[in-house]
Amino acid sequence: MSSGKLNPRGAFAERTNLQIPEPLNASSSIKSWLTTGPKRAQCKRPSNESRGGDRKRVKISSDDQEVTISSDEYESDNEAEMQHADPQYRARTAPWKLYTRGQSTSTSRRPFVSTQPILQSFVSSNKSDIFRCHSILDGSFLTPPYACSYSHSARSGGPPLLAVATEQGTVYVVNTSKRKDWDPEPVHTLLQPHDNGIFDVKWNDSDTLLATVSGDRLGRISDFETRYTVGTLRGHQGTVKCISWDPAHRSLLSTGARDGQVCIWDLRVAENRAAEGPSGLSPVLTISAAHEDVGLNGRRKPPKGKHTSVPKSVTGLIYSDANPHQLMSSGSSDGILRCWDLRLAKSRSTKVKEPSYLFSSPLDPTVGHTSGRPRGIISVVDGTGPTASLIFALGADSRIHTYTRDSLTAFGTSYTHENMQTNFYIKLAASPCGRWLATGGSGISGSSFMFDVSNATRASACSAETGVELKGHTGDAGGVDWAHDMLSTCWDDGMVRVWRPDTETHKKCVDRHEEQQWDWCWAGM
Structure with missing residues (x-):
């Protein structure tokens, strides 16, 4: 990065249904596990009259x-x-x-049916599954990728378009389809929405727009076809950490930042456009001090005195599927999730009030695994298919915690690996089928990890499972995301690696590891 520009990593230096197939065997189809399961049918309960007599529930x-x-x-x-x-x-x-x-x-x-044998079969070619993030500055060859996101079409089996956000404010969109070893690396589609590091990138539901948030305190909405910025989100006073599109309203999205605020944006509201230009937008709603302590009157207490300059960051946002007016958030100070009602309420003075704080997690699951003090949440995702009623949160305690979506109550179980380490830049991702999670890792020889969470509500099953480690490069493995039949991981050395399940190749790698390590990386290598 050129001199004079803020290093985005420095900004955070101080913060840290479906039917179950048969168990996996030689004749099993791996892709049958990768497909997204159908929604559970709603069955109508017979009435008492049709069943005869009084009934008990x-x-x-x-x-x-x-x-x-x-x-x-x-x-x-x-x-x-x-x-x-x-x-x-x-x-x-x-x-x-x-x-x-x-x-x-x-x-x-x-x-308990484990799908871990499938995760253990993931492999990655050193020739055809590598994608490079080229620097736009003179004097450097590659730039570290911070986040990545597959399009919605890729998650349902369409062309696997992956958006990769980098330290230099660049977004590369690349097709990660399987290619031959001798085929050249596909041409990247290049967008430049920011001049600072991008910490999150998300596609809208039609895969036509890309939303990004950055260390420059801005959010940008970019048109994928034209590569132009069509909206600038101005309102945060700190580095913006996360972004989430509202699945029930295509023009609405939310952002969370280091300033402790959650901002709600409406791309249709022209009167809220900022004075900086036609593409500038101001938030239609703002939740200030979203994860600060709550007083006896039930109101949040903004930091005062010496703590004024260090608000509690908002690190993750998820919209509720059951209620289109609810938004759930996580913070950097503890493992408590909070749920907000985004419906507008006006007082007698016609001034718009902040969204109501509905409820939060009853207990902090991060306290039990540390030295008695709470640890923050780094990233949150919601489950699908067999885990549709759950929320998964990656904590600063190097564990993945599980919450119920309806009450935000934490289960007593969590997922981790003996080599797993986390920092403020690591991402968590859920597979389209809802059975697996993937997360990055920090350290000199950082690794990525995969977990089978299809039995997340069973305490005994969860405790018996361990994660599967993926090694491929050096430095932190930050961004991760799933497509229909593949997983992509981002590494600090400027590389993006794609992993795919292949039992035959994995067996060959294990049997002849000294020979195959020049051409392949594999799970548990």
Whole structure:
């Protein structure tokens, strides 16, 4: 980076359903695990009149679903009895229950099926799975990538377009389709929305716009086809860390920053355009001191005195699928997630109030794994498919914590690896199928890690699983993201590496590792 420009890393130096397939075997299709599962069908409960007599409602699954049994039958938590009492029970709970033909279903919980053998088969070619982030400045060849994001089409099986954001404010869009070893590296589409490091990049739902946030305290909206900036988001007083598009309203998005604020933006509102130019936008809503302490009156207390200059950063944002008016956020000071109601409310003076603070996590899961003090959250993602009711958060304690989406309650289990280290720049990503997580890692020989989370609600299953380590380069592995059948990881040496499941190649690498290490990297190498 040229002299005179702020090093974005220095800005943070002080802060730190679906049906279960058969277990994996030689004849299994790996791609059957990679596809996104169908949404769970909504089954209508038969009325009392159609079933006859009075009914009692009994909760029998983790989905909080209820079935009814006649008053002359006793209430029971036994799955076999529930299935006998209600023939539709099996259909309603199919996404969460695994049934084996010819075997009894007396247990109230399905058997644990691990997909870790698939994760252990991921490999990456040293010739055809490498992409370079070229520097735009004289005197340097490559620039470190900070974040990456696959398009929505790539996550559903379309062309795997990957947007890679760099330290120099550049965004490269590259097609990561599998190519031959002798094929040249594909041409990158280049965008230059910022002059400082970009910490997050996200596609809109139609894959036509790219939203970026940077150390220059701005957000930018770029048109992918024309490569022009069509919107500048001005309103934060610190480095902007995260951005999230509203899935229910295409023109709305939110940003969180080091200044402790959450800003809500509407690309349609012309009267909120800033004076700096036609592309300038001001936030339509602002949540200040989003993760500061809450007083006895229930209001957040902004930092005062010597702590005024160090607000608690907002590190992650997720919109609620169940309620289009709710936004969940994470902070850099602890493992507490908060939920906000974004509906506007006006006082008698017609002044717009800040969104209401609805609820937060009852307990901080980061305290139990440290020396008694809370640790912040670095990145958050929401689950899909079998994990659709969950939120996963990567903590500064080098663990991935699991929360329920409805109440933000943390489970007692977490995911980690003995070699896993984190810092403020590491990202967390969830696979389209909802079964796997991937995260980067810090350190001189930084690694990326993958975890099987398809059984995240089962404490005994989670504790028995360990992560799969991916080694490929040197330095921090920051940005990670999944496409339909591949995973991309970003490394501080200016490289982006793509990983794909391939059992035959992985077996060959393990059997002849000294020979194959010149051509391949593989899981657990």
